[in-house]
Amino acid sequence: MDSRDLPLYFELFNEIGIIEQLSRALFEARLPNGLLASHFAVLNGLIRVRDGRTPLDLARAYQVPKTTMTHTLSGLERHGLVTLRPNPKDGRSKCVWITPAGRKFRDDAVAGMAPEMARLAAEIPPERLADLVPRLTEIRRFMDADREE
Amino acid sequence: MDSRDLPLYFELFNEIGIIEQLSRALFEARLPNGLLASHFAVLNGLIRVRDGRTPLDLARAYQVPKTTMTHTLSGLERHGLVTLRPNPKDGRSKCVWITPAGRKFRDDAVAGMAPEMARLAAEIPPERLADLVPRLTEIRRFMDADREE
């Protein structure tokens, strides 16, 4: 790699970091009481992929230490948004199930974000994202795979 | 906005969130002792833009509460990487200056990341970023401006 290209890669991650911070702030401003983006992300994954997965599966999916996932799940359970049951296939493990309240909470959060997304869409139309998102996915996939070596 | 476009925007922020997490982990793995990405980011900004700015300026630049910036700066000062001096133009305020040690620390961190960036560059060549980064910048600028209303 030409060393003159290095700043470009730093700039990429810099922009991504700032957007992440802004989007998280935007998001959390619409979530009630003690619930954060991390809680929403887990609920969202339980619906988008499937529920019944183990805490460790979820920790790997979200790239967080398992202790962090334990903490996040305990918060979700305290709010009645998920239930933890023993894993019938492994006595050490548990399975995470989303509750009706959890599903409603997630749907409401998504609906609440729609106006914000519409404001962004007015500036950046979907056609421009159709090209952008796959490129980010490509980068994410590579980094995710690269990490495991 | 067509409601069918909504998932695309969620996917955008989802990808950005994951990449941010992976890049931060990659980055912090290369930083010594008690120093995190937040510390590096501040040092980097003091060099990229200029030093001598106030803590509040920095807090705004990085979209963090001023209490968080106070904490981050105290950590940097404890490690001798920045110095805080009274602001000659405002008795309530201070100015943040990077030290030679801080400059060296930042340069070393950048150099240490070069191999990681090179691995990414082997997969995603700079030509593809040349187009990607400005688009992210556009989104970031809009969100940043939108936030202040």
Next chain:
DNA sequence: ACTATATAGTGCGATATCGTACTAAATCAA
């Protein structure tokens, strides 16, 4: 000038994140 308001930084408490170490259960090795 004097008062009211706004602003810069910090102390403090609450919660989040994460590393280390531990327990219990599963798997592997012989």
Next chain:
DNA sequence: TTGATTTAGTACGATATCGCACTATATAGT
């Protein structure tokens, strides 16, 4: 089968992040 190793989850402690409230200084209104 038995003992060693691996794995799932958690308890605990350290630090990060952030909101609230406070002090000191600056600015605006009169």
